[in-house]
Amino acid sequence: MKGYNEGKVTLAHGEGGLATQRLISGLILKYFDHPALVRLDDAAVLSTEGGGEGCSLAVTTDSFVVKPLFFPGGDIGKLAVCGTVNDLAVCGARPRYLTVGLILEEGFSLEDLERILSSVARTAAEAGVSIVAGDTKVVEKGSADQVFINTTGVGFIPPGTALGYERIRPGDAVVINGGVGEHGLAVLSQREGLSFATPIESDCAPLNGLIQGVLNRFGERIRFMRDVTRGGVATVVQEVAAASGVDFVLEEERLPTSAAVVGACEMLGLDPLYLANEGKVLMVVDPSVAGELVAALRGERYGKEGAVIGYTAQTRGKRQGLGGEAFLKTALGATRRLDLLDGELLPRIC
Amino acid sequence: MKGYNEGKVTLAHGEGGLATQRLISGLILKYFDHPALVRLDDAAVLSTEGGGEGCSLAVTTDSFVVKPLFFPGGDIGKLAVCGTVNDLAVCGARPRYLTVGLILEEGFSLEDLERILSSVARTAAEAGVSIVAGDTKVVEKGSADQVFINTTGVGFIPPGTALGYERIRPGDAVVINGGVGEHGLAVLSQREGLSFATPIESDCAPLNGLIQGVLNRFGERIRFMRDVTRGGVATVVQEVAAASGVDFVLEEERLPTSAAVVGACEMLGLDPLYLANEGKVLMVVDPSVAGELVAALRGERYGKEGAVIGYTAQTRGKRQGLGGEAFLKTALGATRRLDLLDGELLPRIC
Numbered sequence: 001m002k003g004y005n006e007g008k009v010t011l012a013h014g015e016g017g018l019a020t021q022r023l024i025s026g027l028i029l030k031y032f033d034h035p036a037l038v039r040l041d042d043a044a045v046l047s048t049e050g051g052g053e054g055c056s057l058a059v060t061t062d063s064f065v066v067k068p069l070f071f072p073g074g075d076i077g078k079l080a081v082c083g084t085v086n087d088l089a090v091c092g093a094r095p096r097y098l099t100v101g102l103i104l105e106e107g108f109s110l111e112d113l114e115r116i117l118s119s120v121a122r123t124a125a126e127a128g129v130s131i132v133a134g135d136t137k138v139v140e141k142g143s144a145d146q147v148f149i150n151t152t153g154v155g156f157i158p159p160g161t162a163l164g165y166e167r168i169r170p171g172d173a174v175v176i177n178g179g180v181g182e183h184g185l186a187v188l189s190q191r192e193g194l195s196f197a198t199p200i201e202s203d204c205a206p207l208n209g210l211i212q213g214v215l216n217r218f219g220e221r222i223r224f225m226r227d228v229t230r231g232g233v234a235t236v237v238q239e240v241a242a243a244s245g246v247d248f249v250l251e252e253e254r255l256p257t258s259a260a261v262v263g264a265c266e267m268l269g270l271d272p273l274y275l276a277n278e279g280k281v282l283m284v285v286d287p288s289v290a291g292e293l294v295a296a297l298r299g300e301r302y303g304k305e306g307a308v309i310g311y312t313a314q315t316r317g318k319r320q321g322l323g324g325e326a327f328l329k330t331a332l333g334a335t336r337r338l339d340l341l342d343g344e345l346l347p348r349i350c
Numbered sequence: 351m352k353g354y355n356e357g358k359v360t361l362a363h364g365e366g367g368l369a370t371q372r373l374i375s376g377l378i379l380k381y382f383d384h385p386a387l388v389r390l391d392d393a394a395v396l397s398t399e400g401g402g403e404g405c406s407l408a409v410t411t412d413s414f415v416v417k418p419l420f421f422p423g424g425d426i427g428k429l430a431v432c433g434t435v436n437d438l439a440v441c442g443a444r445p446r447y448l449t450v451g452l453i454l455e456e457g458f459s460l461e462d463l464e465r466i467l468s469s470v471a472r473t474a475a476e477a478g479v480s481i482v483a484g485d486t487k488v489v490e491k492g493s494a495d496q497v498f499i500n501t502t503g504v505g506f507i508p509p510g511t512a513l514g515y516e517r518i519r520p521g522d523a524v525v526i527n528g529g530v531g532e533h534g535l536a537v538l539s540q541r542e543g544l545s546f547a548t549p550i551e552s553d554c555a556p557l558n559g560l561i562q563g564v565l566n567r568f569g570e571r572i573r574f575m576r577d578v579t580r581g582g583v584a585t586v587v588q589e590v591a592a593a594s595g596v597d598f599v600l601e602e603e604r605l606p607t608s609a610a611v612v613g614a615c616e617m618l619g620l621d622p623l624y625l626a627n628e629g630k631v632l633m634v635v636d637p638s639v640a641g642e643l644v645a646a647l648r649g650e651r652y653g654k655e656g657a658v659i660g661y662t663a664q665t666r667g668k669r670q671g672l673g674g675e676a677f678l679k680t681a682l683g684a685t686r687r688l689d690l691l692d693g694e695l696l697p698r699i700c
Contacts, residue, residue, distance in 0.1 A: 007459060007460050007461060008456075008457050008458065008459060008460060009454045009455065009456055009457060009458040009459075009460060009463065009488055010456060010457075010488070011456050011488050011490065012488075013454065013486065013488050014454070014486060014487050014488025014489075015488075020486065023486065024486070027460065027463065027464055027467070028467060028484065028486070030464075030467075031467045031468055031470065031471035032467075032471060032481045032484070034480040034481060034482050036480075036482045036483070037480075037481060037482050037483060037484065043483065044447070044449075044482035044483045046447060046482060046504075048398050048407070048506065057398070057407075057504070059447060059449060059482055059483050059502075059504060060449070060483050061449035061450070061451045061483050061484065061485050061500070061502055062451065062485045063451040063452070063453050063485050063487045063500060064487075065453060065487045065489050065493075065494075067493075097394070097396060097409060099394075099409060099410070099411035099502050100411070101411045101412065101413040101451075101500045101502070102413070103413050103415060103453070103498055104359045104363065104364070105359065106358075106359055106360060106361050107358050107359060107360075108358065108359040109357060109358060109359075110357050110358060110359060110377065111357060113359065113377065114377055114380075117377070117378060117380075117381045117382075118381055120381065121381035121382060130384040130386075130387075131382045131384060131387060132384050132386045132387050132394035132396060132409055133386070133387060133393065133394045133409050133410050133411050133502075134378065134382070134387065134411065135411050135412045135413050135500075136363070136364060136370065136373065136374070136378070137364050137413045137414075137415045137498075137698075138359055138360070138361050138362075138363050138364025138365075138697065139364075139415050139495060139498075139697070139698060140361065140697065140698075142492070143415075143417075143494070143495040144415075144493070144494050144495070144498070145489060145493040145494070148453055148487075148494070148498065150411070150413060150451045150485075150500035150502070152409075152411055152449050152451070152483075152500075152502035154396075154407070154409055154504065156398065347488065347489070347490065348487075348489060348490075
């Protein structure tokens with residue numbers, strides 16, 4: 001007997017968890033096999049043509065359907081720039097060009113459109129990227145929800161940049177530039193009209209300046225980076241563990257989670273580890289530089305709560321060759337395996 | 351008194367006509383001023399970083415919201431590849447990489463999604479481009495119409511390529527690679543359940559092979575190219591006339607319009623000059639090669655009805671310095687000015 005949702009797209013397909021993975025690997029990747037795509041990195045690393053040595057290109061795309069359009073700490077325009085800039089930056093690229101594709105619903109307010117575009121422009125200026133191409137489509141009232149934005153980014157990777165999950169080894173340190181969960185909670189609170197004792201703002205920010213500084217200073221000691229978005233830290237570490245063949249152990253007590261986030265999550269029954277961020281990068285680094293890196297992060301505008309949050313380890317025997325797993329060492333000393341989110345949590349968070 | 355639509359997005363904003371132009375120049379370009387963007391060419395021509403000579407990059411983006419998703423001669427997947435590949439090709443670029451951003455409506459059929467993706471893959475293979483990055487978002491039922499696709503394309507422009515409206519001179523020949531109006535009518539007939547005596551199929555096709563062949567053979571004798579999409583031939587010639595400062599004169603009798611298109615347009619009260627195509631390129635060329643070019647086009651799969659359809663002329667005195675205008679010499683010998691479409695014609699044609 002076929003289930004209710006058999007053969008249909010569900011909201012869970014868009015959550016970044018198990019259903020999304022199944023859709024991508026079971027259906028989408030049947031048709032597309034470019035080596036840069038099947039790695040499922042944040043951006044595709046590509047060669048240019050006729051260019052000299054070191055002229056490699058990074059390309060990434062992201063559509064934004066966040067609801068509501070405006071939320072504490074940001075809006076869809078700021079998000080659309082940060083999301084794409086950060087995907088390029090974590091691949092070691094210097095983001096340079098963005099395209100913006102707008103899908104507008106008939107009747108959408110031109111004033112709101114203008115607010116969003118000015119936010120795109122302001123964030124692009126902060127990140128140092130240029131909007132070089134655009135497209136605008138309009139659909140009838142009821143055929144879209146106000147506005148959807150696609151941004152696609154192009155950046156250049158300086159010669160000698162070496163980042164990749166292949167470079168992760170057991171014993172590396174896992175570092176993050178700040179607290180988790182803010183973006184997801186900020187959007188949720190705005191959408192549902194919740195108010196928390198301490199207001200929670202989205203952490204939405206362009207991280208390319210911070211990341212470039214880290215790469216310039218620590219070079220190859222930085223093995224791998226990924227920005228923490230849909231599915232939260234828990235999803236990122238599982239994906240990276242699976243790809244790298246190394247286990248990840250996060251230590252709950254070391255996670256920089258604000259009291260406001262902890263309180264809101266307790267109230268709502270949410271796990272901050274699975275909540276989206278839009279201004280956080282997870283770095284896997286040579287343990288010898290972890291302390292110095294955290295100190296450097298804490299001197300940056302977007303890194304004040306930087307911390308080591310865990311480490312990598314040889315994967316357990318029975319799964320060897322099947323990819324690594326991710327674990328959480330809880331504040332009480334127990335260790336539990338982190339699983340991919342199965343089903344929907346918070347649709348339309350980005 | 352404010353009109354009904356004051357301050358709101360209307361379907362006309364998405365038609366490619368006057369309202370679209372006003373939205374772009376009046377609102378969007380207030381915030382974005384990169385020289386490659388403000389030219390409003392089909393693709394942005396950009397420099398690479400650290401590359402050798404001639405390593406220039408072309409980038410373009412397009413969102414596809416066509417309704418219905420499947421129509422005679424194509425579907426949204428084929429369209430999404432052709433539209434972006436053609437935008438790169440008319441700038442002289444060799445299309446190389448595509449990104450695909452999907453926005454899916456909850457409940458959309460996975461079988462239809464798969465048909466669309468296989469069409470994307472097949473068309474990309476024909477065009478010789480690789481899908482290198484993707485993104486999938488899902489919105490609640492009723493918040494989108496089945497599926498919207500954004501494709502962004504990256505291509506490389508060989509050194510020495512010289513195309514641009516600045517190169518157009520009075521006395522140039524205007525050439526097209528075939529009949530006009532098919533795509534618009536094919537989508538309309540499918541949407542409205544119309545059937546014509548002779549079925550009309552979309553001309554949707556990747557033109558990069560044809561265009562590359564033309565550029566290889568005729569080089570600088572090709573001054574400018576643009577693909578004919580939203581707004582049809584009439585809109586393209588007006589935009590190019592305005593940008594180049596040269597008048598365009600189309601000769602109605604020379605336009606390769608099929609009997610089926612003429613018949614359907616008469617029945618529906620539509621003007622084929624304003625109907626969308628998705629496999630047509632307008633070329634402005636040195637008149638000395640026009641005949642040879644048309645003969646070459648007619649030997650190509652996507653150029654069998656190629657023809658000279660008009661010429662360029664010194665712009666009339668009173669508008670000098672204000673950009674050129676476009677005219678149609680009718681079959682009866684009269685000459686009328688072509689105007690930009692004001693209002694909506696056929697929403698969601700691409």
